[in-house]
Amino acid sequence: MFALRLKAALIAAGYQPRPSVLEREFNLRYWGAPVTFQGVRRWLRGDSIPSQDKLQVLAGWLGVEPQVLRYGDQSLQVRGPMQATWVIPVGGEEDEILRIYRGLDEAQRKILRQVVLTFARANDLQPEDAGEVP
Structure with a gap:
């Protein structure tokens, strides 16, 4: 389900849900070690979920809450609205x-x-x- 949410967020933000696009755009925003083409392909296929620091960068870039990317919209209903504290x-x-x-x-x-x-x-x-x- 994470892969579907990630693809939907990419499309909603105006990006093609392709590994090459995700790799390039993510690495422009992430200050840690760059992610590989194969790594982001696994995200898009649903084979893996990024670590929390990477998830926060994805969420900030795509304009969604991190828990929505990871768990879906149900997480907001359980916890209530969350303030985007990672935006500087x-x-x-x-x-x-x-x-x-x-x-x-x-x-x-x-x-x-x-x-x-x-x-x-x-x-x-x-x-x-x-x-x-x-």
Whole structure:
């Protein structure tokens, strides 16, 4: 059922429910180790469900509650409405940087991401499970 909810959320957000689209768009938004084509394909086939940190990124990007992606609409009826606490408002310089970043081609975004991760590691800001910088 998770795969059906993920596909519906992708379509509702204006994306094709294809592994290549999901891999590219997810990795642009996730600051941990990039997910693979095979990994997101398993999400779309219903073979696996992403970890909670990845689920929160998916939910924030697609504009749905994380528990709705994981459990369906019934979870809201049981727990009541939830405030989207993972959304961080951006403005000013951050907004400018994000706008420029989104305008870069995929190769340039990957390079920039690696530069940012390198700075983060140098300042002890990177989660332990983020993987290596090539």
